[in-house]
Amino acid sequence: MQLPDYKEARKRSKEEIKKEYYVFDQDAANIGLNKTYFVKTYGCQMNEHDSENIKAMLEELGFTEAEEQEKADLVILNTCSIRENAHNKAFGMLGRLKHLKTESNKNLVIGLCGCMAQEEKVVQDIMKKYKYVNFVFGTHNIHRLPYILNEAFKTKKQVIEVFSKEGNITEGIPVKRANKYKAFVNIMYGCDKFCTYCIVPFTRGKQRSRDKDDILKEVNKLVKEGYLEVTLLGQNVNAYGKDFDNDYRMENLLEDVAKTNIPRVRFMTSHPWDFTDGMIEVIKKYPNIMPSVHLPVQSGSSRVLKLMGRKYSKEEYIELFDKLRTIPNVCISTDIIVGFPSEEEQDFEETLDLVNYCKFDNAYTFIFSPREGTPAAKLEDKTTLKEKEERLYKLNDIVNKYFLESNQKLLGKEVDVLVEGHSEKEGLLCGYTDTNKLINFEGDNSLIGKIIKVEVTDAKTWSLDGKAKDTK
């Protein structure tokens, strides 16, 4: 049994990161034969991609995917701990699984992994109050799943294996991609920024960049397999390579990935701190790097940004934002937190001013959620939840107005769309524009899996409607 430890998780050693290779665990071979699994994923793209690895490992062991958890022999919850409500959702689901196990499926095996598994308190609670959970593993030891599962099956005891130390990089973990045309490619793991509100540096460990050769090999393979889009993933992609001894950085990687000729390249998430002019030049130079940048600002008040440990002021953010706007047709999205401890009306008004200046094409807005073990959780916070909610509603009204305006600017224009499949709206196809906007349109099924021109005929807040220009 190996439990999470926050003191260990906080440490940043100078130890070199080792690269390991995934080895199939022969002892666990076939443990899934005639059994089904269901993986429920919460949180960010990083977790979605981890679930793609988890599913592939399970299928190597003989499991097949069930359509719903009620029909599965094994259910794994891949959890998120970024905000309290993500926690509550996962615990709510554990309650439902307990019911399933006691009422209709006594042999159900339940596993929990992801960021919540890295939290000391969560694991202690699971050991005391959720004994029906069969196994827990952390974000640094996903590759150990076959071994852990085998232990849980053999011993019939609760198996807990969570490495708190930052972890190495494991290459070669199998992957079952959720989308036939778009793929996630991790370029780095962990985060060293330690924004004062954020749990990620604890749950995901020290920043570790993947070797460029491994990344390019993966992208080239995707090109050969016919993928049309890659999203380079990391908590802080612009810091790629800062943990290397050489000068190979994000702008070099982005250029090399663009040169593979994959039709679309995206990257996320960008921290304003490490966004270089060189990166902007590379984005402008390569038409297959999509003009879409997610640049979280978090607050428009330099005082609050300082307390958040974001290492840039409102003015510095705006300077970078203006430079990014020189990328032709670029769409810029952001994240904003309201109600950070000590945020006054004045600070909030500054956030609104910044939003009115930037007119973001999209924004994800959150109420501050104190996370145990982070510095901000200890700050005095006099603002009531009601006040915070009022700020959030006010902010959302404004950001939504700009989403609509951003979509309306495309009315009557032709946009490039990667057609992904059938829309939720009957009889229509759907896909995403180069700027990552959802568009529904009439068209022939043969267009699925192609990048085509679509004329925008209607613009709503959350999506566009259109008409395919290429009909076949």
Ligand code: SAM
């Ligand atoms: N690495 C990215 C960055 O620095 O911009 C963001 C990663 S985080 C998974 C996504 C977003 O969650 C953050 O940008 C922030 O807005 C929000 N977030 C993180 N911690 C939060 C907290 N304690 N309360 C509310 N929102 C939070």
Ligand code: SF4
């Ligand atoms: Fe969290 Fe800040 Fe790292 Fe983003 S950069 S993951 S917000 S600590």
